[in-house]
Amino acid sequence: xxxxxxxxxxxxxxxxxxxxxxxxxxxxxxxxxxxxxxxxxxxxxxxxxxxxxxxxxxxxxxxxxxxxxxxxxxxxxxxxxxxxxxxxxxxxxxxxxxxxxxxxxxxxxxxxxxxxxxxxxxxxxxxxxxxxxxxxxxxxxxxxxxxxxxxxxxxxxxxxxxxxxxxxxxxxxxxxxxxxxxxxxxxxxxxxxxxxxxxxxxxxxxxxxxxxxxxxxxxxxxxxxxxxxxxxxxxxxxxxxxxxxxxxxxxxxxxxxxxxxxxxxxxxxxxxxxxxxxxxxxxxxxxxxxxxxxxxxxxxxxxxxxxxxxxxxxxxxxxxxxxxxxxxxxxxxxxxxxxxxxxxxxxxxxxxxxxxxxxxxxxxxxxxxxxxxxxxxxxxxxxxxxxxxxxxxxxxxxxxxxx
Amino acid sequence: xxxxxxxxxxxxxxxxxxxxxxxxxxxxxxxxxxxxxxxxxxxxxxxxxxxxxxxxxxxxxxxxxxxxxxxxxxxxxxxxxxxxxxxxxxxxxxxxxxxxxxxxxxxxxxxxxxxxxxxxxxxxxxxxxxxxxxxxxxxxxxxxxxxxxxxxxxxxxxxxxxxxxxxxxxxxxxxxxxxxxxxxxxxxxxxxxxxxxxxxxxxxxxxxxxxxxxxxxxxxxxxxxxxxxxxxxxxxxxxxxxxxxxxxxxxxxxxxxxxxxxxxxxxxxxxxx
Ligand SMILES: Cc1ncc(COP(=O)(O)O)c(C=O)c1O
Ligand code: FES
Numbered sequence: 001x002x003x004x005x006x007x008x009x010x011x012x013x014x015x016x017x018x019x020x021x022x023x024x025x026x027x028x029x030x031x032x033x034x035x036x037x038x039x040x041x042x043x044x045x046x047x048x049x050x051x052x053x054x055x056x057x058x059x060x061x062x063x064x065x066x067x068x069x070x071x072x073x074x075x076x077x078x079x080x081x082x083x084x085x086x087x088x089x090x091x092x093x094x095x096x097x098x099x100x101x102x103x104x105x106x107x108x109x110x111x112x113x114x115x116x117x118x119x120x121x122x123x124x125x126x127x128x129x130x131x132x133x134x135x136x137x138x139x140x141x142x143x144x145x146x147x148x149x150x151x152x153x154x155x156x157x158x159x160x161x162x163x164x165x166x167x168x169x170x171x172x173x174x175x176x177x178x179x180x181x182x183x184x185x186x187x188x189x190x191x192x193x194x195x196x197x198x199x200x201x202x203x204x205x206x207x208x209x210x211x212x213x214x215x216x217x218x219x220x221x222x223x224x225x226x227x228x229x230x231x232x233x234x235x236x237x238x239x240x241x242x243x244x245x246x247x248x249x250x251x252x253x254x255x256x257x258x259x260x261x262x263x264x265x266x267x268x269x270x271x272x273x274x275x276x277x278x279x280x281x282x283x284x285x286x287x288x289x290x291x292x293x294x295x296x297x298x299x300x301x302x303x304x305x306x307x308x309x310x311x312x313x314x315x316x317x318x319x320x321x322x323x324x325x326x327x328x329x330x331x332x333x334x335x336x337x338x339x340x341x342x343x344x345x346x347x348x349x350x351x352x353x354x355x356x357x358x359x360x361x362x363x364x365x366x367x368x369x370x371x372x373x374x375x376x377x378x379x380x381x382x383x384x385x386x387x388x389x390x391x392x393x394x395x396x397x398x399x400x401x402x403x
Numbered sequence: 404x405x406x407x408x409x410x411x412x413x414x415x416x417x418x419x420x421x422x423x424x425x426x427x428x429x430x431x432x433x434x435x436x437x438x439x440x441x442x443x444x445x446x447x448x449x450x451x452x453x454x455x456x457x458x459x460x461x462x463x464x465x466x467x468x469x470x471x472x473x474x475x476x477x478x479x480x481x482x483x484x485x486x487x488x489x490x491x492x493x494x495x496x497x498x499x500x501x502x503x504x505x506x507x508x509x510x511x512x513x514x515x516x517x518x519x520x521x522x523x524x525x526x527x528x529x530x531x532x533x534x535x536x537x538x539x540x541x542x543x544x545x546x547x548x549x550x551x552x553x554x555x556x557x558x559x560x561x562x563x564x565x566x567x568x569x570x571x572x573x574x575x576x577x578x579x580x581x582x583x584x585x586x587x588x589x590x591x592x593x594x595x596x597x598x599x600x601x602x603x604x605x606x607x608x609x610x611x612x613x614x615x616x617x618x619x620x621x622x623x624x625x626x627x628x629x630x631x632x633x634x635x636x637x638x639x640x641x642x643x644x645x646x647x648x649x650x651x652x653x654x655x656x657x658x659x660x661x662x663x664x665x666x667x668x669x670x671x672x673x674x675x676x
Contacts, residue, residue, distance in 0.1 A: 310438075315464055315467075318464075351436045351437050351439075352436055355462075387421060387422075389440070389462050390460035390462055391462065
């Protein structure tokens with residue numbers, strides 16, 4: 001029970017990674033010791049495996065609303081998909097040297113740009129407002145004759161705020177249809193419907209481990225007609241764009257995870273959302289120094305980012321962890337880096353909340369009982385930590401206002 | 404997850420001496436909300452200069468709370484004089500050690516203690532405001548950086564970040580921090596050669612030869628041997644290919660002597676025997 005570490009783990013860190021769905025795990029198992037053939041082999045034994053890979057590709061295609069299974073390339077991670085898309089587009093179009101992205105991308109994208117800047121590329125980082133929303137006018141005004149690529153995330157990993165990628169893609173293509181548009185949809189997949197078919201999106205990244213498939217598998221959607229050089233040179237696998245014998249069990253797992261995710265979307269957007277809202281509302285009611293970071297009207301249904309004012313994030317996480325509750329923070333002290341979350345900073349979150357911001361991210365495996373437990377114990381943790389803060393006067397004022 | 408000692412965990416879970424002291428004899432402060440770490444230390448001191456009570460309030464991570472908490476335990480019962488001798492390393496040691504990236508928490512504790520003692524002695528706390536700020540992002544002053552380097556024998560930028568947080572954000576101050584590190588390193592080494600015993604110096608020279616010189620010479624089929632050291636003169640003999648090489652005097656000046664100058668002292672002169 002609470003306090004002595006025997007309470008079952010309440011996992012509210014699903015934006016970091018998810019549990020593999022037991023159904024997915026079951027589906028993967030035969031491909032280790034029984035159906036272990038090489039999908040490229042001529043014999044029937046390998047042929048069966050080839051079929052399984054084909055089926056998975058279909059499942060991912062359907063999940064993303066792609067037109068053709070050929071548009072799906074399996075990758076080893078979200079980071080790989082992002083790298084393949086961004087660096088591939090630029091390599092295929094060497095004469096253009098300008099890229100547009102946002103300030104709130106994941107490091108899997110941002111650090112690629114930092115690298116490219118050193119190679120002589122110019123990068124425009126679009127701002128977000130205090131709610132985490134983009135200004136599409138700024139995007140429109142940033143496009144130049146030299147722009148090769150625009151890359152915008154679908155939903156932010158820290159706040160869950162959804163960005164208008166379809167509208168953004170349209171704006172880009174209206175200005176210049178040759179500019180490629182990439183979307184990091186790692187945090188949107190499985191939480192909101194994705195349908196690339198009738199959009200102007202050219203490339204879109206997903207990662208298996210955020211949708212109850214294992215870690216180390218992902219996919220990149222590449223619209224037909226988008227030139228992309230080989231990312232791994234070698235055999236003909238993945239249409240020559242990523243050589244290497246396929247990671248069959250994981251591909252099978254990703255395929256089924258996508259199918260289940262598609263069928264669970266309704267549940268995510270109603271039931272998971274209800275639990276998230278219950279958690280968020282419950283905390284705001286019970287804790288006077290709590291404030292939501294980012295837009296609440298325009299968010300994926302599983303995420304809430306709450307700033308606990310005048311107390312520090314790592315300390316909160318340590319105390320929650322002692323109660324079996326797993327959450328995360330973009331706060332400086334947890335990640336080993338000293339810098340607080342670049343996302344919350346870009347939104348201008350004030351310092352008193354910035355360092356005490358905690359992300360709770362649910363999944364379809366989160367139960368009502370778990371949310372009730374958190375609401376039961378979290379207010380006391382915060383109360384205890386408030387007591388340690390040097391900002392007693394400020395906290396008093398917040399308490400008065402809350403009443 | 405950090406690798407915290409049991410002591411650290413005990414102190415952040417059950418912090419001792421939390422709160423304010425009414426009518427304190429002194430208040431010390433360190434850090435700020437902007438930095439993500441802030442500590443207020445309250446002292447009650449009796450007529451004999453003995454700290455009879457200490458309390459704290461901390462905004463910060465687990466190890467920041469633990470450092471503050473253990474510090475209050477350490478200083479209770481000490482005289483102000485005794486307390487002023489506490490170093491950040493002693494605070495870290497009292498917790499059974501801190502992860503390297505968290506050493507800045509012990510430094511903050513030390514700073515708050517210094518500030519409280521200055522406050523007690525009636526020294527102008529505003530003095531600190533005139534100090535040169537090196538890291539704007541974390542408001543770290545030159546003095547704090549110097550003290551951390553000297554007290555803990557820090558040798559590179561990453562150390563300084565871990566101990567003071569300076570340089571951990573935008574990175575604009577990296578050049579300035581490196582300058583301080585280099586300056587202190589040079590100073591330290593120059594002082595060292597005069598005060599060093601011959602044995603110490605020989606050891607140091609052999610070390611540099613091993614680490615930086617021999618390997619390079621061996622690549623070309625040569626080697627070097629240390630024969631003697633007198634004052635600032637280092638007597639060596641070249642071996643193997645180096646011996647017969649017509650560039651040997653070149654090697655000696657531009658490589659061997661340069662390496663010893665760089666790593667030990669600019670006063671060193673190399674002589675071939
Ligand atoms: C938005 C976003 N993009 C990319 C990634 C990287 O995915 P992976 O860990 O599979 O490389 C993540 C994972 O944290 C993410 O949240
Ligand atoms: S000025 Fe030091 S990190 Fe920004």
